[in-house]
Amino acid sequence: MSLEVVFFDLGSTLIYAKDPWPPVFVRADQELVKVLQRAGIPIDSQTFYDDFGTFIDAYYAQRSEDHVERTSFAALHGLLTGKGYAHVPQPVLRAALDAMYSVTRGNWYAEDDAIPTLTTLKAQGYRLGMISNASDDA
Numbered sequence: 001m002s003l004e005v006v007f008f009d010l011g012s013t014l015i016y017a018k019d020p021w022p023p024v025f026v027r028a029d030q031e032l033v034k035v036l037q038r039a040g041i042p043i044d045s046q047t048f049y050d051d052f053g054t055f056i057d058a059y060y061a062q063r064s065e066d067h068v069e070r071t072s073f074a075a076l077h078g079l080l081t082g083k084g085y086a087h088v089p090q091p092v093l094r095a096a097l098d099a100m101y102s103v104t105r106g107n108w109y110a111e112d113d114a115i116p117t118l119t120t121l122k123a124q125g126y127r128l129g130m131i132s133n134a135s136d137d138a
Contacts, residue, residue, distance in 0.1 A: 003126070004125075004126065004127055005126065005127045005128070005129060006121055006126050006127075006129070007128075007130070007131050008118075008128070008129070009130075009131055010131070010132040011108075013111075014110065014114040014130075015108045015111060015114070016109055016111055017107050017108060018107055018109050019107050021056075021107070022054075024103060024104055024107045025104070027103050028054070028055075028056065028104050029045070029054045029055050029056075029100065031099040031102065031103055032076075032097070032099055032100040033096075034099065035092070035095050035099045036080075036088070036092065036096050039088070039089075039092040039095075039096075041080070041085055041088060041092075043083065043085070055075075055079065058075075059072060059075045059135065069135070070135070071136065072100075072135040072136050073093055073094070073097060073136070075135070076093055076096065076097060080093075097136065101136060
């Protein structure tokens with residue numbers, strides 16, 4: 001039997017985080033909260049941080065506690081519902097997450113050997129696939 005397909009995990013295999021995550025998560029949360037505030041949700045960013053740490057920290061803590069992987073969309077909706085903001089329109093949630101991810105996305109860099117490796121495997125006839133547990137758009 002010959003191997004025809006190669007799957008790669010995306011994070012920390014083909015890409016890596018250049019900078020430590022904690023300050024990146026804080027900046028990402030600041031952008032998320034700005035979008036919510038502009039949409040008229042009177043959430044104070046300091047209260048948001050005091051209650052939950054960063055949104056991403058709260059997301060991972062919940063996932064570790066109940067072993068359920070939720071989309072970041074569902075997690076944000078749940079977090080806001082718990083704060084009394086159950087009826088935030090979906091486009092606002094999406095815009096807030098997009099603002100957050102615009103910050104975190106900037107910390108991912110391709111591994112030096114990722115593109116040459118993928119190019120070589122494809123040239124050798126392998127079909128390539130990517131598997132990720134990314135929390136957005138699941």
